[in-house]
Amino acid sequence: MLTVRAPATSANLGSGFDVFGVALETPADVVRVERAPETRISITGAGSQYIPEDPKQNTVGAVADALDAPAHIKIDKGVRPSSGLGSSAASAAAAAVALNALYDRGLSREELVPIAAEGEALVSGEAHADNVAPSLLGGFTVVTDDDVTQVDARIPVVACLPEQSVSTRDARGVVPDSAKLADVVDTVGNASTLTVGMTRDDPELVGRGMNDAIVTPRRTALIDGYDDVREAALEAGATGVTVSGAGPGILAVCHQQEQRDIAGAMVDAFEASGIDCRAYQTHVGEGARLYRD
Ligand SMILES: Nc1ncnc2c1ncn2[C@@H]1O[C@H](COP(=O)(O)OP(=O)(O)O)[C@@H](O)[C@H]1O
Numbered sequence: 001m002l003t004v005r006a007p008a009t010s011a012n013l014g015s016g017f018d019v020f021g022v023a024l025e026t027p028a029d030v031v032r033v034e035r036a037p038e039t040r041i042s043i044t045g046a047g048s049q050y051i052p053e054d055p056k057q058n059t060v061g062a063v064a065d066a067l068d069a070p071a072h073i074k075i076d077k078g079v080r081p082s083s084g085l086g087s088s089a090a091s092a093a094a095a096a097v098a099l100n101a102l103y104d105r106g107l108s109r110e111e112l113v114p115i116a117a118e119g120e121a122l123v124s125g126e127a128h129a130d131n132v133a134p135s136l137l138g139g140f141t142v143v144t145d146d147d148v149t150q151v152d153a154r155i156p157v158v159a160c161l162p163e164q165s166v167s168t169r170d171a172r173g174v175v176p177d178s179a180k181l182a183d184v185v186d187t188v189g190n191a192s193t194l195t196v197g198m199t200r201d202d203p204e205l206v207g208r209g210m211n212d213a214i215v216t217p218r219r220t221a222l223i224d225g226y227d228d229v230r231e232a233a234l235e236a237g238a239t240g241v242t243v244s245g246a247g248p249g250i251l252a253v254c255h256q257q258e259q260r261d262i263a264g265a266m267v268d269a270f271e272a273s274g275i276d277c278r279a280y281q282t283h284v285g286e287g288a289r290l291y292r293d
């Protein structure tokens with residue numbers, strides 16, 4: 001039996017749609033695997049009642065197929081599904097690391113990225129790798145069609161999850177097909193600023209670089225209370241606020257000393273709109289970790 005803990009992730013970071021992602025210290029999924037003639041999945045934990053155990057419909061089943069590694073797979077969900085924190089990706093990344101070790105496939109973490117992304121294709125219609133990459137590699141990742149680049153980063157964040165579900169598949173449906181050149185130029189500038197900020201562990205540059213006029217405005221319309229929560233976080237000292245992944249989670253970047261106030265302000269703002277939520281005060285952190293029992 002092998003156990004892997006794989007972290008939640010926040011993708012896009014505003015200006016890096018389908019490209020940027022960060023691993024978060026908390027929450028995380030824990031996946032246990034043992035060899036078996038055919039794949040069987042059982043699930044406990046956050047939102048497990050909404051996740052199919054059929055291997056043909058679960059991201060870990062897609063990973064087991066891709067690695068030709070049948071197993072009994074137990075998933076303990078720490079990352080709630082359809083919340084914008086890469087829940088389906090955390091399971092897929094954990095399964096990829098665990099099954100690679102269980103069957104001695106010898107693949108590197110980078111080589112596991114497209115394999116774990118098969119799970120994302122299953123649930124969201126496209127094999128976007130911006131969640132699985134940071135969950136596997138940790139830190140801040142940049143994915144392109146055929147490559148992934150990673151830097152370790154330590155940035156404080158607050159991830160606030162309202163009691164609302166937005167499926168990634170639906171949220172991809174509102175993304176525009178094209179953009180004005182002026183907006184593209186702004187986005188390239190912001191994405192570059194953010195990247196420099198990650199390499200310097202600088203929350204000011206990261207926060208400033210999260211602005212995006214192309215994808216984010218379409219998605220904020222799907223999140224009840226978004227504008228008020230964003231405003232409250234900025235007033236409490238956040239250096240940048242945006243939609244986490246496809247939402248409805250909202251991500252605020254900050255300095256350590258403001259983190260607690262920002263979490264409180266975001267929760268209060270959601271609750272003022274009558275929406276229950278949970279705030280994680282966390283950091284950009286490490287990738288999936290393997291434990292041999
Ligand atoms: N192992 C898994 N963990 C979480 N969700 C899964 C898993 N396998 C399949 N799913 C399905 O994926 C969808 C959630 O994925 P998605 O919409 O991308 O949101 P998230 O940001 O939570 O990954 C749900 O429909 C869920 O049933």
Ligand SMILES: N[C@@H](CCOP(=O)(O)O)C(=O)O
Pocket residue numbers: 009011012017018019083084085086087128130131168171172244245246247
């Ligand atoms: N780039 C994807 C990221 C989806 O992240 P999730 O955590 O909401 O699954 C997108 O924006 O569609």
